[in-house]
Amino acid sequence: MRYFIYVSYIGRVYSGWQIQKNAISVQGILQELLSKILSEPIHLYGSGRTDKGVHAKQQVAHFDVTPTLDTSNLLYRLNRMLPSDISITTIRPVVDDAHARFDASYRIYEYTINVNKDPFCGYTASWLHHLPPLELLNQAAALFCLKTDFEFFSKITHQVQHFVCDIQEAAWVQKGSQLVFRIKADRFLYGMVRTIVSTMLKVGTGKMSLSVLKKMILEKPLKRPIITLAPPHGLTLVEVGYPEVLFLE
Structure with a gap:
């Protein structure tokens, strides 16, 4: 199944959304936590980058996972474990070929x-x-x-x-x-x-x-x-x- 995940964050201490070498990113933190909770490697694909220090009320990314998810339970577990400056607002199942970047209108x-x-x-x-x-x-x-x-x-x-x-x-x-x-x-x-x-x-x-x-x-x-x-x-x-x-x- 493919899911869209909606992320909100204060970007002050992050190098930006996208994973970078030797820097802390929002994507990196969330991707690592999702992989841990779901017990399989998870790869996030965002709607676009935000620069170092830039914030988001609604960043969107997609990921694929083998089992069908209990999205409300996953939402709770993520928000309980994420740092206080990152939160998940929604997780929604989407069609198999939906793309967070290329399908954004x-x-x-x-x-x-x-x-x-x-x-x-x-x-x-x-x-x-x-x-x-x-x-x-x-x-x-x-x-x-x-x-x-x-x-x-x-x-x-x-x-x-x-x-x-x-x-x-x-x-x-x-x-x-x-x-x-x-x-x-x-x-x-x-x-x-x-x-x-x-x-x-x-x-x-x-x-x-x-x-x-x-x-x-x-x-x-x-x-x-x-x-x-x-x-x-x-x-x-x-x-x-x-x-x-x-x-x-």
């Missing part, structure tokens, strides 16, 4: 910024000492709502075959003393959301004009711009969506 990320320094949100939000104009930030965000090549807004990697993403939503909202940027797309590139956030903040603080940003997105200048990334601890993967036909329940 969309992903949603949120980036949170505190305008006032707040020790209770220090691990899950970055901090700015003043509030950029919300209207200007949303004018910048609207420029990203299209399907195009976003290579300029990603880290360089040779593991990506193409850089085309379809961004369906991108908007900032103010919640009290916080700014929250929400973005939805079919896929994201390595470091893409943090790069987009950093670039929009340049617009919001007057270091870049909307016309220059629009040219970067649409015209692809010959010279690659200098890439900066917003701090990782402000970023959270909040949702991964799938067609309901994949689920057996």
